[in-house]
Amino acid sequence: MATARIPVIDISGEEDKAQVAKDLVEAAIEHGFIYIKNTGKDIPVEAVDEAFDISKILFKAPLEEKQACKIQQNNRGWSGMQVETLDPKSQRVGDYKEAFNFGPFTDNHASQPIPPTILPYEAQISRFTDYCYNLCLKIQTLLGVGLSVTPPDFFTTAHLRENGPSGTILRMLYYPPLTSTDASTSDVRAGAHSDYGSMTCLFRLKGQAGLEVQSREGEWLPVPVCPPGTENDPAPPILVNIGDLLSYWTNGLLRSTVHRVVFPGAEGRQPLDGERDAEEGRYSMAFFCHPVGSTKLTAVPSERVRSYVPEGETKALNPYAERKVMTADEHLQMRLRASYLQLYDDKKED
Incomplete structure (x- = not known):
């Protein structure tokens, strides 16, 4: 069975930084997705396991606790089954998933209401968020080097917390098994979508596949949790993908690839080796990294970006490539309104 051919890159060492940066940029241009080999140096394996354990506790919390933390227009909080519709043009109903979005933490405390069931774990969630944030800064620095941006810390500086608030969130996700829903295969x-921000770090559990990316030819290709050569690693590699904002910022040079999550047994799809649909469902975690909200998305100071002219297929795949200066917050709000129709329609009636 054909699967997505996504490069696996190890960024844990300092040797040949220029080559690692070049490899990251080429993967971001060609695929939009990159496997980052998780050796435990950037994000300890134990921290990932702990975060997944907390996620399971969160989604098993009483419904009234989660409803009291319902998602708001700041994109923080709990969203229940079928609240979000990532592909409104094609879906008959909303997404079959629950999600909880965490905004920033201050002194290990959340800046939003969270269910009492997970209050004892605030420090652990905050620590995991910090690991993800620092990994993103490291990748952004390498992208700056690989694109010969002047200065090379251009992207990193735009994402520093001390420079202002941003739309960055940690999202925990739960997809119930097909048997417990009214869904069909x-x-x-x-739904099919591209991510909103600069980049996403995605964490998945072994045996819980379902993610697919759309090739340039329009074919849906499964993305293994453990690509060849990583099956015996202590943890699956972290899957990093370029978001719409970074694609927009680089004039479409870096690719924001459309992807979706399907049920095991979906029509026309064969299961991957080792894939299972456990009765407990599928869990994943995504760290969506955004620049400081007031950042103006002017052209990136890179000759390669300046000289790139999107055309044909590339322009069609990236509708955000057309230049228009807006802030990071404006870009995010544009996307949220399309995904959370109920949330914004409800507010109109207040």
Whole structure:
């Protein structure tokens, strides 16, 4: 069975930084997705396991606790089954998933209401968020080097917390098994979409596949949790993908690839080796990294970006490539309104 051919890159060492940066940029241009080999140096394996354990506790919390933390227009909080519709043009119903979005933490305390069931774990969630944030800064620095941006810390500086608030969130996700929903195998767990921000770090559990990316030819290709050569690693590699904002910022040079999550047994799809649909469902975590909200998305100071002219297929795949200066917050709000129709329609009636 054909699967997505996504490069695996190890960024844990300092040797040949220029080559690692070049490899990252080429993967971001060609695929939009990169496997980052998790050796435990950037994000300890134990921290990932701990975060998944907390996620399971969170989604098993009483419904009234989660409803009291319902998602708001600041994109923080709990969203229940079918609240979010990532592909409104094609989906008959909303996504078959629950999600909880965490905003920033201050002194290990959340800046938003969270269910009492997970209050004892605030420090652990905050620590995991910090690991993800620092990994993103490291990748952004390498992208700056690989693109010969002047200065090379251009992207990193734009994402520093001390420079202002941003739309960055940690999202924990739960996809219930097909047997506990009214869905059919023609439905999707998460509709076809591209991500909103600069980049996403995605964490998955072994045996819980379902993610697919759309090739340049329009074919849906499964993305293994453990690509060849990583099956015996202590943890699956972290899957990093370029978001719309970074693609927009680089004039479409870096690719924001459309992807979705399907049910096991989806029509026309064969299961991957080792894939299972456990009765407990599928869990994943995504860290969506955004620049400081007031950042103006002017052209990136890179000759390669300046000389790139999107055309044909590339322009069609990236509708955000057309230049228009807006802030990071404006870009995010544009996307949120399309995904959370109920949330914004409800507010109109207040």
